[in-house]
Amino acid sequence: MSALQRPSTATTASACIPDMARGTHVFTVAGYRLHKGLGIGNFIRSATFAVGGYDWCIRYYPDGFSSETNDYVSVFVELQSKKSTVRALYDLRLTDRATGSSSLVFSRPSSFPAFDSWRIDHLRGASKFMKRDILEASPYLQDDCLLIQCDLTVLLKEIPTVATATKTPEIEVPPSDLLKNLAKLLEGNKGSDVMIIVNGETFHAHKIVLALRSPVLDAELYGPMGDSEKQCMQIEDMQPAVFKALLHFMYTDSLPVMHDLDNHDKKEIIKHLIVAADRYAMERMKLMCESMLCKSLDAKSVGATLALADQHHCSKLREACLEFVEHLVSTSTLVGDAVVDAIGVADDRREELKKETCERGRIACSGRANVSSQSNAAALTKKQAAMLLGLGREVLFMLKMRFGSVILLSVVSDYSSKERMKWLN
Incomplete structure (x- = not known):
């Protein structure tokens, strides 16, 4: 008599997959200092945005949500859809305008309790979002402007689906850190092969980077009349601070943060950078500087700015100066x-x-x-x-x-x- 055989075992799997909708809204608060003094409990509301079939907005309290938080700025997410109960998660972030990267400041880890506009329970957020003095000293406040980002995940009302196969995992790819690595390369002098002397101050750089960023330096270093073996360069008629900012742009494609300068000194640096950008044929940097000067034109400076634009072939800046003058004349x-x-x-x-x-x-x-x-x-x-x-x-x-x-x-x-x-x- 043959031995009894064990029956084969079948293995199955299932997954409960919540039905979700995700969305991101960036709220720009321009004129930060103008809004200070609005009063405790008073807020500025963003435009309405839709996520998951519901209407939402961001509330920004420049003087705090209550008297207990008057040293802070407060930020809340508001459900604007009437007669609705919604479970949602959110992250509140601040964005650095110079780099475009954002940092998480406040996160809601649970979707309970729900947003409930039936019971006037439609507001969730951070009454102590960030201390005001810390915010004002941070890189997130630039040109009197603040960028608040809200990442919202809404759990939809439908019953979660049940599947016989697990969901394909999503792998989150981090943002590119190439520019950050290039900035470290500049700061650390690793592998530098050229020394640049500017008005007695010495800078170290990489010839291939200089050549890639500036056609003028490319010709000087690698052109028919250039010297690729050159290990030392002298830069005349330029301030070290201006060249340092120029070098920062070459490596990071962005202008350095100038928190330690007042508006007048910042404008002077920008003007010198226009001269440097024209000298080294760096059109993107020149246009960025032109854009910054356009935003600060006034009756005192428009003549000098117009002369600068004429001298250094800044056609956009020149047009802006003339339009500004024409507006005054009108x-x-x-x-x-x-x-x-x-x-x-x-x-x-x-x-x-x-x-x-x-x-x-x-x-x-x-x-x-x-x-x-x-x-x-x-x-x-x-x-x-x-x-x-x-x-x-x-x-x-x-x-x-x-x-x-x-x-x-x-x-x-x-x-x-x-x-x-x-x-x-």
Whole structure:
């Protein structure tokens, strides 16, 4: 009699897969300092965004959610869909504008309790999102602007599916760290093969990187007339701080963070970087610098910025300067505003001087008085005239188009005939 055989065993598997929807929303808070003082419990709401068939938004409390958190900024996620109960997970992050990378600040590990707009329980978040003084010293606050990112996962109401096969695992691929590695390569001097001396300060770099980033340096190092064996280079007519920023861009494709500089010094560095970018044919860096200067144009600096744009072939910046001047010219208070702002007179004299100067411009334009009286009525002080001349030739041309030649005669009245013709023609 044969031995009893054991029956074969069949193995099966199943998985419970929750039905989820994911979405990301980035909320830009521009004018960070303007929002300070809004008051405890007062908030700014982002635009509405949809995830999983529900409407959501981000609430930002610049002075804290309550009196217990008035040293913090608070950030919450709000369910805006009415009469809804939703289970959801979320991460709240801050994004570094210079690198584009984001850092997790607050995460909700559980979907309970649910967002419930039936019971006015539709708000979840971090009342102590970040201390205000820490935030203001961090790289996340740049150019008075803050980027808050919300990653939201919504568990849908349908019954989770049951399958006989497990879900294919997803492997999360980290973002590229090539630029970070190149920055470390620059900082550590590992494998550097050229020494660069700038106004007595020494920098170490890699010739192949310099050549890849700048056609001018490529020609100098590897061109027909170049010297690929060169181990030391001298850079003339450039500040070490400017060259350091230039080198940082070559390795990281981004401008360095300049938290330690005030707005004036930052603008000066940017102007010098435009000169350096033009010198080494680095068009992307030049356009980035042009964009930054465009955002900070004012009546005092537009003339000098226009001259810089002309000298270094910055066509976009030049157009922006001329559009800015044209906007000023299109207002009736141009002459008064430009002169008073440029001179920087005391507050108690500003309005009086603006009114007086604009009245002179209108008299010059009207043509109702004779030339002699026009010249006297429209005469500007030497200081005012000098400031207007400092705004540049294009500005004066637009003044001439709006107010007539007499206003320019008054501007240049103290100059010789030859010099007058140079400005008026």
